Amino acid sequence: MKQMLSGNEGIARGAYEAGVTVATGYPGTPSTEIMESLLQFKNIAIEWCPNEKVALEVGSGASLAGARALVVMKHVGVNVAADPLLTLPYIGVNGGLVLITADDPNMYSSQNEQDNRNYARFAKVPMLEPSDSQEAKDFVKIAFKLSERFDTLTMLRTTTRISHSGTIVKMGRPQKPCKPSGPVKNPQKYVMVPVNARERHRLVEKRMKELTAFAEKFPINRIEWGKKDIGIITSGACYHYSREVFPEASYLKLGMVYPLPVEMIKQFASKVKKVYVVEELDAFLEEQIKGLGIDVTGKEILPVLGEFDPGVVEEGIKPKRIKNRKPAQPTESIPARPPNLCPGCPHRGIFYIFNKLKVFVAGDIGCYTLAYMPPLSSLDTCVCMGAGIGQAHGIEQAIHDDALGKVVAVIGDSTFFHSGITSLLNTSYNKSKSTIIILDNRFTAMTGGQEHPGTGFTMRGEETHMVDYYQLCQALGIKNVRKVDPYAIEETLKIIKEEVNRPELSVIISEAPCILNRKEFSPFPSRYEILEEECTGCKKCLKVGCPAIGWEKLTPPAKNGKGNDKKKRPPGLAVIDPLLCFGCSICSQVCDAGAIKESRTG
Ligand SMILES: Cc1ncc(C[n+]2csc(CCOP(=O)(O)OP(=O)(O)O)c2C)c(N)n1
Numbered sequence: 001m002k003q004m005l006s007g008n009e010g011i012a013r014g015a016y017e018a019g020v021t022v023a024t025g026y027p028g029t030p031s032t033e034i035m036e037s038l039l040q041f042k043n044i045a046i047e048w049c050p051n052e053k054v055a056l057e058v059g060s061g062a063s064l065a066g067a068r069a070l071v072v073m074k075h076v077g078v079n080v081a082a083d084p085l086l087t088l089p090y091i092g093v094n095g096g097l098v099l100i101t102a103d104d105p106n107m108y109s110s111q112n113e114q115d116n117r118n119y120a121r122f123a124k125v126p127m128l129e130p131s132d133s134q135e136a137k138d139f140v141k142i143a144f145k146l147s148e149r150f151d152t153l154t155m156l157r158t159t160t161r162i163s164h165s166g167t168i169v170k171m172g173r174p175q176k177p178c179k180p181s182g183p184v185k186n187p188q189k190y191v192m193v194p195v196n197a198r199e200r201h202r203l204v205e206k207r208m209k210e211l212t213a214f215a216e217k218f219p220i221n222r223i224e225w226g227k228k229d230i231g232i233i234t235s236g237a238c239y240h241y242s243r244e245v246f247p248e249a250s251y252l253k254l255g256m257v258y259p260l261p262v263e264m265i266k267q268f269a270s271k272v273k274k275v276y277v278v279e280e281l282d283a284f285l286e287e288q289i290k291g292l293g294i295d296v297t298g299k300e301i302l303p304v305l306g307e308f309d310p311g312v313v314e315e316g317i318k319p320k321r322i323k324n325r326k327p328a329q330p331t332e333s334i335p336a337r338p339p340n341l342c343p344g345c346p347h348r349g350i351f352y353i354f355n356k357l358k359v360f361v362a363g364d365i366g367c368y369t370l371a372y373m374p375p376l377s378s379l380d381t382c383v384c385m386g387a388g389i390g391q392a393h394g395i396e397q398a399i400h401d402d403a404l405g406k407v408v409a410v411i412g413d414s415t416f417f418h419s420g421i422t423s424l425l426n427t428s429y430n431k432s433k434s435t436i437i438i439l440d441n442r443f444t445a446m447t448g449g450q451e452h453p454g455t456g457f458t459m460r461g462e463e464t465h466m467v468d469y470y471q472l473c474q475a476l477g478i479k480n481v482r483k484v485d486p487y488a489i490e491e492t493l494k495i496i497k498e499e500v501n502r503p504e505l506s507v508i509i510s511e512a513p514c515i516l517n518r519k520e521f522s523p524f525p526s527r528y529e530i531l532e533e534e535c536t537g538c539k540k541c542l543k544v545g546c547p548a549i550g551w552e553k554l555t556p557p558a559k560n561g562k563g564n565d566k567k568k569r570p571p572g573l574a575v576i577d578p579l580l581c582f583g584c585s586i587c588s589q590v591c592d593a594g595a596i597k598e599s600r601t602g
Contacts, residue, residue: 014140028074031102220255231272344582366412386419480506524583537570
């Protein structure tokens, strides 16, 4: 049977066909749908973990027990999992252990553009890279075999283009999950104290040599001979871009991007006139190939930044061919829609207040990061998940002087569980005076609404323990813990002010579910509208940055005085789009003129 699958669905299907018993991960674009697609297979123990390090450790445990385990994360997630990742190759596997890294060239939804092929080299593990959904499925199965054959964790890298594009996939027959044998005691292999680790490192190096030899005959590395004037070494999506532009060239398509088939590369390069390496992001293949003494061209002509497409490849290799070609222009202009918090979002009120208070906000990653943009303009840092609390504390430790500005940290609930708890513990332990706001919207909203330890549900929707933030903060030694309703602007402003001015550590929990996670379509009783006759055109309501509120210019009164009423006419009026308004009432609370009222039309 054939089916159209995205690369992510292909990976999930491959894991199912490979008889995976345990799948773990933490959401992150472009990887999230792999786990969501695995949900359809009821016999797989699948779980969202609080972060990627935990996910990899759980996967490793399952593997030691003899099960096949899949671990899924986006590229930056591998940084979080890097500690176990760099030692797991020493202890090896029992059941196959495959780690998926979904990279994001062009940063469609990421804070950086790192090239995780470097991790394969760093951790000394094999890495496969599919170029379509069929390969995504097949390579996962191959990766499990490789993992068991060479007793090593194996990585599979996708990029956004592969993860999210649909191509035809031929389904295979699922193999029965193997019966886990249970953990076997083997301290020399599993306990990485120096005396054991030294021996294991020797074996890791030996394994890499064996894998390099194996790469020469590995059928997923293949040469496709064409004309011999151009030879292209490539992998992943770049293979298809290159084929589209240079259908007649010769190709060395690498299915395993680490370690490289050295002899195969030498042979290929010796038979073509000019060799190009076509790869997105780092010169990962190019530098290694140049290290073999082979003359290849890559990053001198192709960008190190962003995502490729056939145009980028053509422009780099044959710029003359497209010199006179005009880039296609869109036939209709599309209105710009900058990303924004949704109408009715509970985060909006908190950031409106920060803007009013003019505090420095050490921020984090989540939907609320969007509050850095005007008009809210009230998030001042964003580096990686969990960074904000530590940064706020660091600023405070450096300045010790309120006259230099007040600082707060803000963190989403999923991010708090991911990597905020230890930073919070640090603030308490090291006598911080920071104010930390946890945005408890009961959702991992930014990545599409996944469950987490604060939602009370597992990934399969089963009820489970729901963390009580209040008790947790108290257990960490924080005396001042308060809850606010972020839709009640005045009361929340008062509490934030009090806590910011308190010379002690405090945590404020902003409690309100994500507007997209409400059971009812509209959680608020009514919509709001502008009373034209009352609106002074002061634009205060526009400062809350709600997509439902717009501005309508009024035509100036005619010179002859006609149309001039007694009241001075404002240059324009605020308008509320009734289809977008959820009725959260924040705009009405900030309007001094009393011009925003519950809708008369319902
Ligand atoms: C290490 C890492 N893993 C995953 C992600 C993807 N990601 C960005 S923000 C986020 C969580 C957002 O949830 P939350 O903190 O609850 O804020 P919300 O979006 O709900 O406001 C995730 C999973 C990432 N950027 N970095």
